Amino acid sequence: MPEPQLTPEAFDHAVVAIALTAGTDHRLVYYNHAFRALFGDRPLGAPAREAFTEPGSERFLATLDAVLADGTARQVTAHRTLGCPAGEPTHRHFVYSCSPTTTGEGPGILAAAIDTTAELHSALEAERQSAERLEALQRYEALIAAAAQMVWVARADGTAGELMPGWEEITGQPFPEAATADGWLDVVHPQDRADTAARWAAALRELPAVFDHTFRVRSATGGYRHLRSRAVPVPHEDRGTEWIGTTRDIEDHWRGRLRERLLARAGAVTEAERAEDAFAALAATLVPDLTDVCAVYLLPGPDAAGEEITATRIASVARPGLPPLPPLERQTFTLGPHARRAVTDRTPALLDLTAGAFPTGTVPEISARWLRAVRATSLTLLPIVVDGAVVALAATAGCQDAPPPGPADIDLQHEVLQRAQAPLRQALALQRARHAAVVLQRALLTTPPRLGAAAVAARYQPGSRNAEIGGDWYDAFALPDGSLAITIGDVAGHDLAAATTMGQLRAMLRSIAYTRGHAHTPADTLRELDTAAEGLGVGSFATAVHARLVRNGADGGWEMEWANAGHPPPVLVPVDGPPRLLAAEDADVPLCVDPGRPRVTHRHPVGAGETLLLYTDGLVEVPGEHLNDGIARLCRSAAEARHQPLADLCDHLVARVADVRDDIAVIAFRPDPQGPVQHGAAGQGTAGQGTAGGGGRKGKRR
The missing domain is CATH 3.30.450.40 (GAF domain)
Incomplete structure (x- = not known):
């Protein structure tokens, strides 16, 4: 049976360069497109010695002779080099093989070549870069040896070794060559130890691009110094990731x-x-x-x-x-x-x-x-x-x-x-x-008078968040005709000026109320106070309630007449039933606003056992809340404690203020002919804490 003959056209589009020779002179009968791209055009029908004339072709021709002589295929794996046409890289590199075959013109040889130019160039470039890295490493080692820092390498398990010495110089202890993290952590500052260990463990686990951490270590000379460690991970296929790092003393910096x-x-x-x-x-x-x-x-x-x-x-x-x-x-x-x-x-x-x-x-x-x-x-x-x-x-x-x-x-x-x-x-x-103003204000907060037929109690609590001086005040004093004057007031401001103005207004009001006769009403007193304050240049925005109380008959009740200059209304707490506000439909304007405007005197009985409360806004006002809500809350608190002694009632009201932001002044009056005499102004605050005014919001009150 005849041997099958090779059909060379099958290799036209192969990616490997293919050439076919025939006869003892190795006439070139075929080559494909890849062959032309690698070696250029060659004359078909010409003997190999005429087709391949470039230097180095002798080995190829000898290989053709040997394969044809013994019928054994041969491979040449050493890179062969040939010159290239102008405009291309200087040289091209390849490996090839020669195999015996049968052609239409008799015995022949199939030559196959593979272009290895890119691979060889990559290998040469890698070799060049390796040499450059080696040189750079040698320079780096020389630089590090001259620098004031140590270099270390850590393995994947966290154990470390010292490359460039320095640890002992810093800490006075040898570097723990084969130790785990616990070894070097012994000299780390106690407050830095846990964080440093956690950061290093996270770096070993998460492999960030750079580990950078500053911590303190106990130095060889005593005390602690700040060190900064920086390291980068270097992955290895065979032994995991190691770290190359530096540590230097940055204490002075x-x-x-x-x-x-x-x-x-x-x-x-x-x-x-x-x-x-x-x-x-x-x-x-x-x-x-x-x-x-x-x-x-x-x-x-x-x-x-x-x-x-x-x-x-x-x-x-x-x-x-x-x-x-x-x-x-x-x-x-x-x-x-x-x-x-x-x-x-x-x-x-x-x-x-x-x-x-x-x-x-x-x-x-x-x-x-x-x-x-x-x-x-x-x-x-x-x-x-x-x-x-x-x-x-x-x-x-x-x-x-x-x-x-x-x-x-x-x-x-x-x-x-x-x-x-x-x-x-x-x-x-x-x-x-402020301390001077506090002393002044404490001196003005006098003890209420003793009364045989009623009890009077007062409390003052400075604000906890504002400045400690201001214009809140209370007053109670007996008039020549036997009646009782009670006043509550609030000068706008939280400073020494407010406290000074408060003292002047209080003194003038006392003088006016005391020297006028029974026919002089509380409205008359406030109007004269307003006129005097303007004329003497004492004026400052202020609110007040001034009241006069007269005993009314033998049933123990009293009659109260009062005038309100823009202040929160008095609260009357009956023996039974809900408390009520003693408020007018149109309250008078605050003091020092318009002294020429008329003021109104109001009247209301205060029965035996009932409690009259005068207070400043610190007892009822909460930022962001309507004033009426605070007054309603005061009424509920007063009703809860209406049967307590008057001093205890005042304490109860002050204690119910959850967040004291403003001064609190409160004075209470209760007709009580059957009970023991109560008096005093306990709980006026601690000397040195001071007082504060009532702020600039009085104009909103009616």
């Missing part, structure tokens, strides 16, 4: 940046109206960057000269994560030796609290209990000097096993506290003025 930031924050403390706010803002500049907690204790006077120095906690701030700080009340204490020395020497003092003992007089006992609960390890006392005088003492503490601050930390704390001179000076000046 970090401290310089921190100093700039904290001093800027301290200098930006706003000029607060209250000393508490100014000192609290100053304490907040230290927490949490330099300490865990900072409390400020105000001293009684410049440098607090004398045998004993009493300080009062005025502000405190703690870092997040610590328990709530104790309230500011009951935070007055006498300075002990350590605190007194810090004040008199004007030098910071560091106390070691690791034994759990607090030297007497360093902080109030309630603060000492809090510090023990949070495992405070150190307490630093820092005097605060304003205009050359020590005005306060700051106490900072490290908590929850934090190491004590180093000298640089203490110096920076002290420097920051001294930066806010201007706002502290302003706040202290306002506080002194």
